[in-house]
Amino acid sequence: MCNPHVGGPRHHEQMTERGPSTTNRSTTRTGGPEPELSDPRVPATPHGRLGVAGGTALYIAAVLGTGILVLPALAAAAAGPGAILAVAALALISVPLASTFAALARRHPDAGGVATFARRAFGPDAARVIGYWFFFGTPIGAPIAALMTARYVVAVIGGDALSTTLIAIGLMVIPVIVTAFGVRFAASVQLVLSGALVAVLIFVLAAAAPHARPENLEPLLPHGWAGVGLAMSLYIWAFAGWEAVAGIGGEFRNPRRDIPRATALALVIVSVAYLAIQAVTVVVLGGKAATSDVPLLDLVRVATGDGGGVVVAVIAAIVVTGVFNAYLAAFSKLGAAMGRDGDLPAWFGRGVENGAVARRGLLLSAVVMALYSVVVLASGDLQPFILVHTSIAAAVYGLGVASALRLLPARSLGWWMALISCVLAAGLLVLAGWHLVFPAVAAVVALGVGALSRSRRRRSGRPAGADPA
Known part of the structure; x- marks a missing residue:
């Protein structure tokens, strides 16, 4: 998939379906300015009004998500203190991955x-x-995130399985309403939420850190390196998100300047936060971390007693709202773009323009979330669904960074980041293992839709791109 020599010094011809009047252009690989794709379905439109602060808030929301609520315990169960190594490794892996998607989104x-x-x-x-x-x-991932959060809330205020389900549903509905007002409004809300989240996390970690016990770091690898690999596979859930916000690149006021800045700020904040949370969880809770359903709540109880539950409930609510704000903004825009490009019925294409609100794409993404929610909420066991989600994320990363090798100027910084990312993405795909059957099935369906669309065009005599899938 990832061939660093694709294109070389020659121009790579863009492979896309075009109408009869569309000309074919090349993408330069010499390091100079890259021509825009000559595709009438990807028009040049004015950019939005999103700045660095709002963009950083959405990036943080997409990546620093509900993983902080449960993953420290799941990773500790898989690798013991070695979970800290898993988080550190993924933080390093995130540098080229985040840089690659930032380079693509700005161009x-x-x-x-x-x-x-x-x-x-x-x-x-x-x-x-x-x-x-x-x-x-x-x-x-939506019902997974909602259920994680609902369990925290119920652990604080009390309740049964029905209460947990109802809270989870409510947590998914509210961000849909927020996103219906547009990406800029969602970013404004998220700027406040991200600031509050970081402040509360600093308070929790600072309060719990004095209770650390160094002996909890031994043995470092109770389950060997295989345990670290499993913890890394679980944490892909946490560090996924860089590809999600690529879809809102056009909403930035100045994409070429602001996207790299927002990415860099978010990367530092997210990496430090996840590493600190995992380390404090291990050294404070020790063996209890592996069996905890609510590790963040347990940290607060160690530091402040039973009175700190409200703090955790606030964190949980902020986190899940932020995740949905970021992802629903991306889902709605992608749904509109797929309608524009013929990968969904054209009716969904409304709102694809930068600055517009893609409510029809949002509606479809809400329906998809609802269908998954029925399955996840009925099961209640999150780990299998997390691994399915991470396998899909690994597949998206793999094809995304492979695209970067063709689109970014050869031997530019972004291109080198993409090359490194290809190797890292291959490793993530290996970690996904048999769970890759899920993205494989989705790929077969997508290719089948494409074949059916082309067959319809041939029968009707319409040119490529004239009929939606």
Whole structure:
């Protein structure tokens, strides 16, 4: 998938379906300015009004999500103190991954996000595959995130299984309403929420740190390196998100300047936060961390007693609202872009323009979330669904960074980051193991839709791109 020599010094012809009047252009690999793709379905439109602060808030929300609520315990169960090594490794892996998607988004700020990158690099079939992975696969994380949060809230205020389910549903509905007002409004809300989240986390970690016991770091690898690998696979859930916000690149006031800045700020904040949370969880809770359902709540109880539950409930509510704000903004825009590009019925294409509100794409993503919610809430066991989600995220990363090798100027900083990311993405795919059957099935469906669409066009005599899938 990842061939660093693709294109070389020659121009790579864009592989995309075009109407009869569309000309074919090349993408330069010499390090100079890259021509825009000549595709009438990806028009040049004015950018939005999102600044560095709002963009950073959405990036933090997408990545520093509900993983802080449960993953420190799941990772501790998998690797013991070695979970700290797993988090540190993924923080390092995130540098080239985040840099790659930032480089792509600043050069191609389009609502299609990763689907647009794949279309420009490999053509419409690849775009449809990665679009289906992200739009129809990633939303399985929504009920997982909501259920994680609901369990925290119930642990604080009390309640039964029905209460947990109702709270989880409510946590998914409210952000849908917020996103219906547009990306800029969601970013404004998220700026406040992200600031509050960071402040509360600093308070919790500072209060719990004095209770650390160094002996809890031994043995470092009770389950060997295989345990660290499993913890890394689980933490992909936490560090996924860089590809999600690529779809809102066009909403930035100045994408070429602001996207790298927002990415860098968010990367530092997220990496430090996850590493600190995992380390404090291990050294304070010790062996109890592996059996905890609410590790953050346990940290607060160690530091402040039973009176700190409200703090955790506040953290949980902020976290899940932020995650949904970021992802629903990306889902709605991607749904509109897929409608524009023929990968969904054209009716969903409304709102694809930068600054517009893609409410029809939002509606479809809400329906997809609802369907997954029925399955996840009925099961209640989160780990299998987390691994499905992370396998889809690994697949999206793999095709996304492969696209970067074709689209970014050869031997530029972004290109080198993409090359490193290809190796890292291959490792994430290996960690995903048999769970890759889920993105494989989604890919087959996407390719089948593409074949059916082409067959319809041939029968009707319409040119490529004239009929929605």
